[in-house]
Structure formats: C-alpha cells, structure tokens
Amino acid sequence: MEEKYVKEITPKSEDFSQWYVDVIVKSELADYSPVRGCIVIRPYGYAIWENIQKLLDRRFKETGHKNAYFPIFIPESLLQKEAEHVEGFAPEVAWVTHGGQDELAERLAVRPTSETIICSMYSKWIQSWRDLPVLINQWANVVRWEKSTKPFLRTTEFLWQEGHTAHRTEEEAEEETLRMLQIYRDFAENDLAIPVISGRKSENEKFAGALRTYTIEAMMSDGKALQAGTSHNLGQHFSKVFNIQFLDQDGKLKYVWQTSWGVSTRLIGALIMTHGDDRGLKLPPRIAPIQVIIVPIFGKKKEEVLAKSRELYQLLKEKFRVELDDRDEYTPGWKFNEWEMRGVPVRLEIGPRDLEQNQVMLVRRDTGEKILVKEADLLNFLNDLMEDIQANMFRQAKKFMDDNTHTATNFEELKELLINKRGFVKAMWCGEGECEKKVKEETTATLRCIPFEQEVISDKCAVCGKKADKMVYFAKSY
RNA sequence: CGGGACGUAGCGCAGUUUGGUAGCGCGUUCGGUUCGGGUCCGAAAGGUCGUGGGUUCAAGUCCCGCCGUCCCGACCA
Known part of the structure; x- marks a missing residue:
C-alpha cells in the first residue's frame, strides 16, 4: 500500500466514487452549489477548462471554423420540429414559462443543445452553393435536467463547445464529421494524455436526430468507459425540417448536409479519473494550470533563498506556467503534499544547500523521481522533462487501458x-x-x-x- | 424516478439506543517557534444540530413532510 499522504482523500481502492469527489473538492477544482446538480467551477478547475478551450479552439480555427453565439432560449415550436430529436431530449429539457409575472404565450426551452435554433438561422443564411460550407462553432453552457448527477461528468448545467456545419454533399459532411472526431482524438491523446478508442456508435446509442454518431471512448482507472467526445453526421434530417436549401451549380434546389460535434467540461472529469492517484490529481503538463511550482526551503538563509526563488520564477515564467509558493505559514513538507494533491507536474525545491551548489531539486509528480539540476541547465532540462512527463502519463494510461x-x-x-x-x-x-x-x-x-x-x-x-x-x-x- | 445510507463549527466525526447545560480532532485568528515530506508551544474566535411541522414541562435525540449529498438501478455529454 502506498503511504497515505493526504488524509482528506479517501483511497481509490477503498471507494472510487468518494475518491473522485474528494479530489475535486480538496484540490479546489469545483464545489457543490446551492442548486441541485449544479457545481461551481472554481478558478483552478476553470483554468483547466480555459486551457482545453485554448488548445481546441486553435484546432477548430486551423480547420476553417469560426466562433459565434446563439441564444440560450429556444422557442418550443422550434425544438419540436425534428421528431426524433425532441423525443430524445424531451425528458431533460428545462422550461421557462414566465417573464416576470406574465405567463409566456410560448414556452422557451433552455437549450439542451443548439441544433434547432442554429438550423433556424442557417435556413435564412444559406441560399446558394457559394454560401457553403458553413463552419461555425459556439462555446456555451447548456442545461439537461438529469436524474442523477456527478461533478463534471454529468451536471444539470455544463460548459461545452458545439460545432455546427452545413455542407453541399453527403461526402463532404461525412468527411467533416470524421475530421472533427480525429481532432478530438488528437487532442485527448496528445494534450490530455488520455488514450481513446474511436469509432462509431450503434443505432441504439447514437445522437437523437443523427444519421451516424462517432465517438471517442476513454477508460477511467476504475475500468469504466467514458464517452469523451462525439461527432455526428446529421444527414439531411434537420435541413429538411428547417428548410435549409441552396441552389446548386446545376440549377437544382437541394437540402444541405449537416454535422454537429462537441466536447464538454466532462473532459475535466476524464482527466481526474484517468490520471489521478491516492495523493490526488495528476495533470499532464500541456493542460496543467501550473506546470512548475517553486517551493523555497528557507532554513537559516531565508533572504537569500527567497531572492533566488524570485529570480528563478522570473526566469521560468517566460516559458512555463509557474508559481512561487513563498507562504510563510506552511512548512515545505506541507506544501509538497498540497501541490501534489493539486496535480502540478513538476515541483522545484530550492534551499540553502542548493544555493551553494548552484542547483535546484526537481520532483516529478508522475513518478516521484527527484532530480538535481544545475541552474544553468534548468530551462533546457525542464523543457525535456515536460515532454517526458506528458509522454509517460500517456504511456501509463495506455498500458492500463490495454491491460484491462x-x-x-x-x-x-x-x-x-x-x-x-x-x-x-x-x-x-x-x-x-x-x-x-x-x-x-x-x-x-x-x-x-x-x-x-x-x-x-x-x-x-x-x-x-x-x-x-x-x-x-x-x-x-x- | 425507484431502493439504500447520510446530513451536528470551514472539514472529518462523537453525542441519538435510554429526551435534561452542544463536544472532540483538524483547520481558522493572534503571539512565539520551526523550515529538504503535512513543525512545536500558548491563547482565542467559531453552532438557527439540513429544513418545516408535530409530540413533550423539556427535542441534536422521538414522529411526519420536504430539501440536499453519496451509493445501487432505470434514463443521459
């Protein structure tokens, strides 16, 4: 058994679900809110989401997509247009029935997803084959009235991105659907260090209203699967009911072929459950809000150590997300445990002994290995170390998935x-x-x-x- | 939404069986001390006992309703 470093966290082996919740709350990723099923994403958790956004958004832009924003409310009549879609989402839609004191003539759904409202606009915007393809993404919150909830994995309100595209041909739409799934896979494996199985969903499991749904599935460290991202080929289901037609080169009026694809804050749950251990979170460097935490060990040379710590902080912050924990009220040992619990990939210790030797002590979160590095080599060494940790975390997760x-x-x-x-x-x-x-x-x-x-x-x-x-x-x- | 467990200080819990002054550990604040794996000592602050009703001279404790969290199912990113 691993020594129990963090007394507040239930060991994984004892109760996986409790471990999961403990990690979230103690590492301050999120907290429960006064609203049933809704969490507050705290700054540390939100910083992960911002990194996810940054890394994905860049890939979306590189493939020609643009961001836009559609309303959170969807008139009931609009939501009901696509039969299969309504049926799929009906049980979990939240409704707005009043504006102030007045009952609304038509109820408004709080979007569970935005296909319908976006399609209603596309029918206006798309007239000609020259208008195609339409490649739009939106970063938004959505609401699904779930029966049972769990932080990040399934909450009543959650944050996500939803891409919605319209194409001239079926082939083009299929190509887009697969391209975006490939982007999700690349992102999950290279940035989140989460290995995934990618493939197609069965008819029973596909998205309500889709022709075909593709998915990336990840294995959590309790062996359960987590759907980490989906990409749908919507065919012409929506274009037909929303009348999204264009005049093609051959002079014929045709319906567009559409796709939609999304990932959500659920990915944060995936990170926790894929990499975390009994000490808490373990974040891959590319997504970690803090990549290096500097812990000074004052000893009898507080002023000198502090000065050097600040110097190192200035040096590192050009290339890494780094923080200096110079709090006086906690001992180094306490800080070690704290930052390990919060998943910081590399800890840099600097104390009186190091000052004399012009060196620092680096400690890896993924392996626990301690490495003495000369100050002159620090930047280059850290660069390689980050890569190595990222790769090692993926390898470990992949091995776990293969073994199970x-x-x-x-x-x-x-x-x-x-x-x-x-x-x-x-x-x-x-x-x-x-x-x-x-x-x-x-x-x-x-x-x-x-x-x-x-x-x-x-x-x-x-x-x-x-x-x-x-x-x-x-x-x-x- | 069904079955089970739980809800007492910021966190973890005891007290509920057998109704009678609200407690412990950690954390927090202040003073000192210490600093290479959760330092040590002293002082202090902090509670509508989830919530609403009922029984009783008296309810954290007994009864009923509701809310929330966790677990197991049914439904879902």
Missing part, C-alpha cells in the same frame, strides 16, 4: 468478463439491436463503439452466434 481490455468469443465469456472484470471487452457483433439489449440487461454494460480499428476475433456474434463481421467494445460506462 479483454476478448470474448461467446456469451458466457462476455457475461463473465463484463460482470467480474473491470475494463473493456472486445467481441464480435452481428449488428442486431436485440443482441445489444440482451448484453445490457444481463450485465448493465453497453456497446460503447464499433471501432475504426477492427480485428477479426471470429465470424460469429458473441451474443446470438449468428454471422458477424464487426468487432465492438462493450463496457460499463459513466
């Missing part, structure tokens, strides 16, 4: 693995929704995705035994 991914060839095996082992189970599937439902009923696990990277395990469906040519992932999920 099993294979089943028949229903008995599938059931046994899903019930008794944590993690994902790969199995062949015939494509029938009935087989999917049977797995869910008997194991509570769901079909997470039909991965792009296929393997041939056998030629028979692991559930019904009929001919099957798709390999899929099953898992219990959040």
Whole structure:
C-alpha cells in the first residue's frame, strides 16, 4: 500500500466514487452549489477548462471554423420540429414559462443543445452553393435536467463547445464529421494524455436526430468507459425540417448536409479519473494550470533563498506556467503534499544547500523521481522533462487501458468478463439491436463503439452466434 | 424516478439506543517557534444540530413532510 499522504482523500481502492469527489473538492477544482446538480467551477478547475478551450479552439480555427453565439432560449415550436430529436431530449429539457409575472404565450426551452435554433438561422443564411460550407462553432453552457448527477461528468448545467456545419454533399459532411472526431482524438491523446478508442456508435446509442454518431471512448482507472467526445453526421434530417436549401451549380434546389460535434467540461472529469492517484490529481503538463511550482526551503538563509526563488520564477515564467509558493505559514513538507494533491507536474525545491551548489531539486509528480539540476541547465532540462512527463502519463494510461481490455468469443465469456472484470471487452457483433439489449440487461454494460480499428476475433456474434463481421467494445460506462 | 445510507463549527466525526447545560480532532485568528515530506508551544474566535411541522414541562435525540449529498438501478455529454 502506498503511504497515505493526504488524509482528506479517501483511497481509490477503498471507494472510487468518494475518491473522485474528494479530489475535486480538496484540490479546489469545483464545489457543490446551492442548486441541485449544479457545481461551481472554481478558478483552478476553470483554468483547466480555459486551457482545453485554448488548445481546441486553435484546432477548430486551423480547420476553417469560426466562433459565434446563439441564444440560450429556444422557442418550443422550434425544438419540436425534428421528431426524433425532441423525443430524445424531451425528458431533460428545462422550461421557462414566465417573464416576470406574465405567463409566456410560448414556452422557451433552455437549450439542451443548439441544433434547432442554429438550423433556424442557417435556413435564412444559406441560399446558394457559394454560401457553403458553413463552419461555425459556439462555446456555451447548456442545461439537461438529469436524474442523477456527478461533478463534471454529468451536471444539470455544463460548459461545452458545439460545432455546427452545413455542407453541399453527403461526402463532404461525412468527411467533416470524421475530421472533427480525429481532432478530438488528437487532442485527448496528445494534450490530455488520455488514450481513446474511436469509432462509431450503434443505432441504439447514437445522437437523437443523427444519421451516424462517432465517438471517442476513454477508460477511467476504475475500468469504466467514458464517452469523451462525439461527432455526428446529421444527414439531411434537420435541413429538411428547417428548410435549409441552396441552389446548386446545376440549377437544382437541394437540402444541405449537416454535422454537429462537441466536447464538454466532462473532459475535466476524464482527466481526474484517468490520471489521478491516492495523493490526488495528476495533470499532464500541456493542460496543467501550473506546470512548475517553486517551493523555497528557507532554513537559516531565508533572504537569500527567497531572492533566488524570485529570480528563478522570473526566469521560468517566460516559458512555463509557474508559481512561487513563498507562504510563510506552511512548512515545505506541507506544501509538497498540497501541490501534489493539486496535480502540478513538476515541483522545484530550492534551499540553502542548493544555493551553494548552484542547483535546484526537481520532483516529478508522475513518478516521484527527484532530480538535481544545475541552474544553468534548468530551462533546457525542464523543457525535456515536460515532454517526458506528458509522454509517460500517456504511456501509463495506455498500458492500463490495454491491460484491462479483454476478448470474448461467446456469451458466457462476455457475461463473465463484463460482470467480474473491470475494463473493456472486445467481441464480435452481428449488428442486431436485440443482441445489444440482451448484453445490457444481463450485465448493465453497453456497446460503447464499433471501432475504426477492427480485428477479426471470429465470424460469429458473441451474443446470438449468428454471422458477424464487426468487432465492438462493450463496457460499463459513466 | 425507484431502493439504500447520510446530513451536528470551514472539514472529518462523537453525542441519538435510554429526551435534561452542544463536544472532540483538524483547520481558522493572534503571539512565539520551526523550515529538504503535512513543525512545536500558548491563547482565542467559531453552532438557527439540513429544513418545516408535530409530540413533550423539556427535542441534536422521538414522529411526519420536504430539501440536499453519496451509493445501487432505470434514463443521459
């Protein structure tokens, strides 16, 4: 057993859910609010979200998208236009019925997602093939009246981005759908150090109103799956009901092909549950609000140490997100634990011994390794160290996912693995929704995705035994 | 939304069985001390016992309703 460094945090092994909540609250990522199911994202948690926004927004812009903002309210009549869509979201829509004292003539939905209101505008804006493609993204809050909530993973109100695009052809829309999923995958793996399985959702699991839904699925360290991002090819479902038509080059009036895609503050939950340990958070350098925390050890040379600490802070802040913890009221040991709990990738200790040697002590959050570095080498060393930590965290998470991914060839095996082992189970599937439902009923696990990277395990469906040519992932999920 | 657990100082809890002056640890404030893995000593502040009703001479404690959190299901980014 690992020594218990942080007494406020329940060990992961003892109670994973409690550990998760403890980490969030103690590391000050978020706190519960007076509103049921709604959290307050505190500055440290919001800083992570800002980094997510920065890194994703850059990728969106690079692929030609522009940001815009649509209203939070959606008239009921608008929301109801697309039948499948309404049915999907109806149970979790919050309604505004009054303005002041007056009852509204028409109820307003607080957006659970913005397809309908955006489509209503697209029908106005799009006239010609020359207007296409429309590539718009919005950073927004949405509200879904969930039955049960959990900080970051499922809250009544959450922050996200939703991309909404319109295209001339089906091929173009499909290409866009896959391009954006690829961006999510790249972001999750390279910036968040979270390995994902990417693929397509089954009919049962797809977005309400979509033709096809693609997903990236991540494995949390309790073995459960988390849908970390989705990209939908909406086909012409919405363009037909919202009448989004354009005059094509051939002189014919046609409906546009659309996509939508999103990731949310749920990603913060994914970061916590993928990398965290009994000491608390563990953040990958690229997303960490603080990459280096300087902890001075005063000893008998407080003034000298403090001066050097400030000098180092000035030096580092040009290239890293760095903070100096020069608080007098806490001892170094206390600070070590505190910053480890908050997931800072690298701690820099500077004390009287180091002053004499022109060196500093670096400590890695991911491995706990302590490294003495000459001051002259510091910047270059840190650069490499950040890369190394980022890569190592991904490797560890990937190994965990691989180690906890099993294979089943028949229903008995599938059931046994899903019930008794944590993690994902790969199995062949015939494509029938009935087989999917049977797995869910008997194991509570769901079909997470039909991965792009296929393997041939056998030629028979692991559930019904009929001919099957798709390999899929099953898992219990959040 | 169903089943279970919980709600007492900022946090973690005791007190509830058997109704009778609201407690402990940590944290906080002040003074000193210490500083390479949660220093030590002293003093102090801090409570509508989740909330509303009921029973009682008397309710943190008993009864009923409601709210919230956590867990397990059903539904979902």
